[in-house]
Amino acid sequence: MDHIQLAERYGAHNYHPLPVVLATGEGAWVTDVDGNRYLDCLAGYSALNFGHAHPKLLARAEQQLHRLTLTSRAFYNDQLGPFLERLAELTGKERSLPMNTGAEAVETALKIARRWGVEVKKVDPNQSNIIVMDGNFHGRTTTIISFSNDDTARRSFGPYTPGFRQAVYGDLSAVEELIDEHTVAVLFEPVQGESGVIVPPADFVTGLRELCSLHNVLMIADEIQSGLGRAGATFACDRFGVTPDVYVLGKALGGGVVPVSAISCDDDIMHVITPGSHGSTFGGNPLSAAVGHEVLGMLADGSYQARAMQLGHQLEAGLATLPKDAVVSSRVFGLWAGVDVNPGLMSGRDLSEALLARGVLAKETHGSTLRLAPPLVASEEDIELLVNSLRDSLS
Ligand SMILES: *Cc1c(COP(=O)(O)O)cnc(C)c1O
Numbered sequence: 001m002d003h004i005q006l007a008e009r010y011g012a013h014n015y016h017p018l019p020v021v022l023a024t025g026e027g028a029w030v031t032d033v034d035g036n037r038y039l040d041c042l043a044g045y046s047a048l049n050f051g052h053a054h055p056k057l058l059a060r061a062e063q064q065l066h067r068l069t070l071t072s073r074a075f076y077n078d079q080l081g082p083f084l085e086r087l088a089e090l091t092g093k094e095r096s097l098p099m100n101t102g103a104e105a106v107e108t109a110l111k112i113a114r115r116w117g118v119e120v121k122k123v124d125p126n127q128s129n130i131i132v133m134d135g136n137f138h139g140r141t142t143t144i145i146s147f148s149n150d151d152t153a154r155r156s157f158g159p160y161t162p163g164f165r166q167a168v169y170g171d172l173s174a175v176e177e178l179i180d181e182h183t184v185a186v187l188f189e190p191v192q193g194e195s196g197v198i199v200p201p202a203d204f205v206t207g208l209r210e211l212c213s214l215h216n217v218l219m220i221a222d223e224i225q226s227g228l229g230r231a232g233a234t235f236a237c238d239r240f241g242v243t244p245d246v247y248v249l250g251k252a253l254g255g256g257v258v259p260v261s262a263i264s265c266d267d268d269i270m271h272v273i274t275p276g277s278h279g280s281t282f283g284g285n286p287l288s289a290a291v292g293h294e295v296l297g298m299l300a301d302g303s304y305q306a307r308a309m310q311l312g313h314q315l316e317a318g319l320a321t322l323p324k325d326a327v328v329s330s331r332v333f334g335l336w337a338g339v340d341v342n343p344g345l346m347s348g349r350d351l352s353e354a355l356l357a358r359g360v361l362a363k364e365t366h367g368s369t370l371r372l373a374p375p376l377v378a379s380e381e382d383i384e385l386l387v388n389s390l391r392d393s394l395s
Contacts, residue, residue: 003033018356018363025052028378030361039382039389041355041362041374046193046225046336048256050298051375057255057294064290072281079289086296090234091247093264097273098284098292102224102250103139105261108278109187109220109248110143112263114163115272117184121216127182131217133169137194138187138222170200172207179211185218185246186211190236193225196369197331197338205240212245218269224250224261229299229376232309232334239333245269255295260288304376308335311383315372318387326394337372338365345394354393360386 001009003021021033028051030040043049050057064079071077080098087096097112099105113130117123132138132147145153146160154160167174169192179186190205192198212219221244226236229252233239237247246265254260259282282288298304316332319339328340341351348364355362365371374382 018352018361020356020361027051027053028375028382036359038356038359038361039374039378039385041360041372041386043373043375044256045251046230046373047251047254049229049252049304049376050255050295051377052256054255054298054377056298057257057291060294061257061287061291064287067286069287070282070285073279073284077284077286077289079286079293080284083284083289083293083296086293086300087249087262087264090296090299091249091264092243093247094266095270096262096264097270097278098289099261099263099280100259100282100288101139102248102261103141103144104280104283105224105248105250105263106138106144106187106222107141109222109246109263110185111278112246112265112269112272113185113187113218113220115277116218116269117182119272120268121184123182123184128184129163129165129180129182130184131165131167131175131178131186133188133192134166135169135192135195135198136166136187136189137192138189169195169198170204172204172211175208176211179215179217183215183217185220187220187222189222189226190240190242191226191231191333191336193336193371193373194365196340196365197333197336197371199331199333202240205237205242209242209244218246219244220246220248222248224248226333226336228252228295229304229308230334230336230373232312233305234299234302236333253292253295254288255291257291258288260292260295262292305334308376311335311374311376311378311380312337314380314383315387318383319390321387322391323394335374335376335378339370339372339390341368341370341394343368351393355389358389358392360389 022030023033024031031037084096117128118125134149138144143161147164148154165178221237223235248263250261312335319330328342330339348368348370
């Protein structure tokens with residue numbers, strides 16, 4: 001059996017991959033088992049903001065592999081402290097709690113918000129509620145899918161976790177109507193990635209900030225996909241001039257090398273976490289902390305963020321030249337785009353397959369919307385190739 005047949009024969013069918021078997025990667029490019037090269041415009045759902053095999057990340061991971069990889073949090077290790085210090089510098093928040101996957105970090109934020117609500121805000125734990133947005137994507141755990149409105153993600157996985165209320169994304173008055181004295185947090189994505197790179201009105205994000213402050217509700221920004229350079233700024237919230245109470249980070253935090261996630265907030269919130277109340281065997285392990293430390297160092301001078309903005313402008317200009325009958329609409333935010341293709345012309349899947357045939361990897365999000373998120377290390381020529389391949393695929 002070949003690689004695809006093996007995966008399909010022995011694996012669960014929880015994904016519907018494009019028919020390509022990748023073997024190696026460098027920068028914005030990957031190579032399949034037959035030696036064909038592809039421009040990676042998915043970039044591990046933005047976990048690969050720095051591209052494949054970034055020399056700095058590889059060197060740091062390799063060095064740490066030979067020193068120490070896991071201690072558990074029963075002991076201190078010499079990598080965790082410096083990593084947390086850099087997280088504080090980048091987020092401006094006093095403390096961080098490291099986990100592994102994005103969903104775990106979201107769960108961490110939800111737990112902290114609930115405990116903060118009960119112990120600080122003095123909300124009745126039986127009535128505590130958290131407001132989320134429709135069209136959200138925050139991960140795959142039972143609690144998180146409980147407040148999703150994606151039927152595929154949710155169907156038959158009940159009973160669902162109670163305590164969540166869903167507002168229309170971008171509609172400030174919808175959020176305001178849902179807030180009551182038992183509301184402890186609003187969880188939102190500053191830009192909805194999985195939904196198709198949906199950018200809310202700027203006054204929605206600034207308005208959320210005001211509402212949360214006014215009602216003593218924690219503003220939790222899920223920046224797992226939008227953060228760490230993708231948006232043309234360190235955080236998508238920066239683009240709106242807003243500072244949330246809690247940052248939720250993941251994906252690019254591990255540089256595409258190891259799974260690393262974290263939440264960051266000030267001590268007036270984080271203090272509700274006490275020994276034994278939360279944790280993870282692998283969270284904060286020295287290998288992850290070393291790679292995360294290197295990632296944060298790379299983001300410190302703002303050059304990747306500026307590069308994302310610059311390439312994003314090029315991509316936006318390129319997308320504007322595509323035939324209007326084929327591209328119904330598109331949104332660009334940093335080096336991140338959602339492209340809605342005329343469903344009468346082709347599905348998002350068809351377009352992904354047509355791009356694959358032209359040496360470009362991208363994937364539809366929903367229906368006929370394509371998400372583009374090339375690594376921030378892509379070149380101008382790469383972006384030009386992407387736009388030209390799109391034009392060819394659509395004609
Ligand atoms: C990917 C993602 C998650 C979940 O991260 P995992 O590492 O897959 O658990 C949560 N929120 C957002 C916005 C994401 O893009």
